[in-house]
Amino acid sequence: MADALVGYAVFGWAPFACFVVGVLYFASVPAAAPTLGRIASVSYAPASALLFLVLALNAPTFRAWSLSTPLFFAIQALPLLLMSVSLASIRRPRWVQFILAPIALLCIAWQVTWSYWSVYGK
Numbered sequence: 001m002a003d004a005l006v007g008y009a010v011f012g013w014a015p016f017a018c019f020v021v022g023v024l025y026f027a028s029v030p031a032a033a034p035t036l037g038r039i040a041s042v043s044y045a046p047a048s049a050l051l052f053l054v055l056a057l058n059a060p061t062f063r064a065w066s067l068s069t070p071l072f073f074a075i076q077a078l079p080l081l082l083m084s085v086s087l088a089s090i091r092r093p094r095w096v097q098f099i100l101a102p103i104a105l106l107c108i109a110w111q112v113t114w115s116y117w118s119v120y121g122k
Helices: 002-028 035-041 044-057 059-064 069-089 094-120
Strands: none
Touching (some): 035 069, 044 094
């Protein structure tokens, strides 16, 4: 039982942390900003977590499709693109960016690594 919980914790902390970062970013965006802009500014965090869950949990399906490595990394670049747009478009307190952006980058790197290993088995 403990081994299973440790395995789930190692596997699932990054998507959970991405969702938490997204919620914290959403809370830090000024309420005067349009709702669509607020949602767009935090979309990278849930997008990264969902991408990880789709790739990691459906790895045999993607292996059967012979997902090419450049396509894999192009798909993985989407959350980074959304993050750069988010950091440039919405003004929020600087301390929020200095704290949450590195956490989000760490989570995204962890998810890319595990997704790669689950899809390609390397």
